[in-house]
Amino acid sequence: MKQADLSSYLVHPNPDNGALTSQVTGRDHTGADVDVDVVTERGLTVYLNKQEIVTLMTLGDHPQYLAVGFLLNQNMLQADDVITGIDYDEELEVAIVRTQRETDYEDKMKKKVRTSGCAQGTVFGDIMEKFDTIDLSQDATLKTSWLYQLARQINTTPSIYQKAGAIHGCVLCHKAQPLVYMEDVGRHNAIDKIAGYMHMHKIQPHDKCFYTTGRLTSEMVIKTVQMQIPILISRSGFTAWGVDLAQKAGLTLIGRAKGRKFLVLAGFERVHYDVDVDQIADEPKHAGRKNGD
C-alpha cells in the first residue's frame, strides 16, 4: 500500500522511537521461538501545582500534552488558565503542571470515588456539568470526499499500531487533512494528548473533526463535545448511550467507517454527500487497520 504523505501532519506517530516498544520472545503455533514487538506501558503521575491528581498508565510519549489534556478534560484546568510551567521528570514518571491561578481539587477528587469505574478511564463526578452548556459549531461541515481521503491518509501513516498492535489512535483533522495523530494504550490518553496539544498551540476546535480507531462509547462522545469538536468519526462500532449523548449535544457521529462504507448516527446536517460511492474502492482484505476496541 502506498505510504501516506506526512507533510500535512503537525504530529504523527514515531514507530522508530525505541522507547515506545520492546521485544519479547514468544513461541508460535508450530512451537518455534519468535521475537515480537510489544507496546510499552509506563506510569505518569500528574500533579496540578501542589496536588497529586492521578497516576495514568500510558505509552509514555508526549507526557506534557497528556498531563495538560487530562486536567483540561477533567475540568481542572480552564481554557483561560495561564500555565506558568510544566516539569516532567522521566525517571520519577511525574509531570507537574503549574498555573497562575491557585487550584484545589480536594473536594472534586472525593467525588470521583463514588462515580468512577466508567467503561474506560476515569470520569469525575461533575464531568457532565460542562457537557450540558456547550454549543457545537453549526457552520462545520464534513464532505464525504474528505472522509474518504482522511481514512486513506491515516490508515497508511506509519504507526506504533502497525509495528506492535494493541494500541489506540486518535487524529485531529481539518477538512481532508490529518493534523495531530496520537496513539496510546488507552484511547482516553490519546485524546487527552490531543487536547493538551490544542491548548498549548492555541488550535481552535470549531472547524475540526476527530478520527479515532476505537469504539464510540459515551466517554469518547463526552470528551469530543467537551473539546468543542463538532464531528467524530470511527472505524468501529458504537453504543446506544454514545449515540444518545451525541444526539443531545448536536455532535455529528459517524461509525463503522471502512472502505466505502460509513454510518452517520447523529448530526446528519453537517454531512455533505459530494462523492459517487461507486467510485470509491472497498477496503482491501488486509488493510493496515483492524477494528479498534
Next chain:
Amino acid sequence: MKQADLSSYLVHPNPDNGALTSQVTGRDHTGADVDVDVVTERGLTVYLNKQEIVTLMTLGDHPQYLAVGFLLNQNMLQADDVITGIDYDEELEVAIVRTQRETDYEDKMKKKVRTSGCAQGTVFGDIMEKFDTIDLSQDATLKTSWLYQLARQINTTPSIYQKAGAIHGCVLCHKAQPLVYMEDVGRHNAIDKIAGYMHMHKIQPHDKCFYTTGRLTSEMVIKTVQMQIPILISRSGFTAWGVDLAQKAGLTLIGRAKGRKFLVLAGFERVHYDVDVDQIADEPKHAGRKNGD
C-alpha cells in the same frame, strides 16, 4: 458457519434479550436510512453493606454477579466471606451486597483517588498486594487441540457482539469446553461477572482457562492471576507490561490466537502441542469475530 453446541455452557450470551440492545436509525454511505442494533449501557451502583463503593457502566445483565465479582477483584470481598444477601433494584440501578463480616473500606477508597486512571477500569491502590502472594497451579495444562476447539466453539456461539458489535467477551473454560461466557461494554465487567459467578457457584479456578476477545493488558493479567486461573488466551494483541506481569506470576499467556495461529508469551511449560497444525484450517476471511480492543 455451523453454530456452536451450546449444551456445554453454564451461561452463554442471550442476544434475544431485548433489554441489552436497542435500535437507532442512521444514514449510510449512500445516504439511505438504515436501522441498526446497538448495545445499551446503564449504570450499576454497587454497595457493600452500608457503603457505596462505585458506579459501573455496564451492559446490564447479571448485575448480582457483576457486583460480587467487582468486590472480589478489588479485594473488598474475601474468598471465605459469607454473603447473606444481594438486593438488586432494577429501577434504581443499585446492587447491595450484604456480608456476615462487617466491612469498612473508607480508607481503601481514599487510596484509589491517587492511583486510578489505569488504562482500563478502576484499580485500587493495593490491588498488587494480593498479586504477589498467589501461586498458580503447576498441574494445569493446555493442549493445543483444546485451544483450537475452544476458539471454534466460542466464535460460533450467538452473541450480542454478533448482533450489535462494540462489546467485549470473556469465557471461562475447562479443557476443550467453554463454560461461562459473559459479555459487557467494558471487558473488566465481563471478567468481574465471571468472578461473581465462580464465587457464588463455588467453581474452582485451578484447572480452568480464560478466553477473551480483548487485549492482554496489565489489568487483564492482574485480574486473571487474582482469580487464580493459570491460563489466559486472547485473539488480540498484548502489551509489554502484560507480558512482564504474566512472566512474574507464572501465568500462561497466549495472544493473537486466530485460525491456526497463536503466540505463547509466558508460562510455556503448560502448553502441550498435540495437533499437526497443517490439519487446522486458517480462519475464514469473514469470521464472526474481529480483533477486540
